[in-house]
Amino acid sequence: MNGKIKLGLIGTGHMGQYHVNVAVGLANEYEIAGIYDASAARRAEIADRFSVKGFEDIDALIDASEAVVVAVPTAHHYEVAKKALEKGRHVLVEKPMTTSAEQARELVGLAESRGLILQVGHVERFNGAVLELRRVVDKPLLIESRRLAPNSGRILDVGVVMDLLIHDLDITMNLVGEEVKFVDARGVARTGKHEDVATAVLQFEGGCVATITASRLTQAKVRTLTITQESAYIILDFSTQDIDIHRQATSAYLMTREELKYRQESFVEKIFVHKDNPLRQEHIHFVKCVRGQTTPIVDGQSDIRTIEIASRILEQIHSSW
Template structure:
């Protein structure tokens, strides 16, 4: 980093120690080191953070077909890390436990992986990343006590499902239960997330704007992703 502001693709490094060293160098030199978590700049994610307050359960699916051009990494650090990063930014708690299962299908790496994350505050997140699915899906769903939120990354859409009322009523034959709900579609300003990310980097580099994602959050996302990958490798080795 010889006097140059840097946008580095994820995963930024293969270890936490290396990541911390890079951020320390950038800080000492007064440079911007930005990690390419492009979903942070998705308009739907921007609106999501305004309406999420106490998530109980989060489910993410990031699925798609196999691309033989991607040889270096599996789905954990290529795809799942996006969802890990978003989830950690939404849940105000540390991860307590990780349960990981997965499989290698088209390569010797993690082509399919499912993770259950348990947080200290009781929230549970379930993440599935796949490059063996013949249909591209990028979704996130959040269950809260008073609403269910569904986000589509690709369409930059958010829908909120709320319970309106419930009642019991008596007919001649039986006691019945009726529950009503309504769906609200949130307005999202749609723009190209990559363009917004690059504009943010330029703003930081030229105008000294504060980075949207603090270094400690970048490092924690990487830490969890590397722990998931390590658990996947141990599971795979135990099956041999």
């Protein structure tokens, strides 16, 4: 597909508005067919703010588009993405693709059989620091991630596993690239029936252990990933897109008559990361995929595996309640 891609955006809430903003900015790539939101008030507000056409009917918008962004609540991803794929449209669907691996398999199968792009919005994959990680990570032994945030009260249809933990699960599984052989997880629900806090321990076939923690009830925003491998200790901060690598750590006890001191030294390498808006990078990648210039970084099969493990994490959490 050459020329501008006619893009429709479905679901223009908190995340959807950022998609509209980025898509409008990519004026050489997209011609905005319009937007649709189930809320007429939201539809009118976003259509007005970005000077795009607000459709009153989702089918009419899909018919007028060549590709669509699906940023409706997670519980509705499946039905909306399926409708668009069945109409022969490429789809960029927000994460997680669906709430079950079975639904994800169906969508991936549908896209493959029709030769359509189905990309999942794992936006952190386009974070400059995460892209850089692939160059420095080599046989990790231990991966520890923390994604903690205050209560936004917004996402009510799924718990913190499908809302936040899925980001780090996707990154971790992609970095290690091996089958997960063991999963243990615990969680706490406070605001409703879904877990608000969760910790999962995974072990991969080759032995690497990962602990992934997510919370939407923490009085601060923390987004870090650390990796221990034999030659280095890597610290990534998602918010600042910074990477520090500690190497050649040495430690010694120094004893004098008066005191005992502990000294620890290591070389710290600060990696310069090209910082761009990850959502913009995600869209540029989507455009290239639709044009047949590349294939999705987050391919359907890897996303199915991520959802399978997320489902196992949820089973573990629920079985311990």
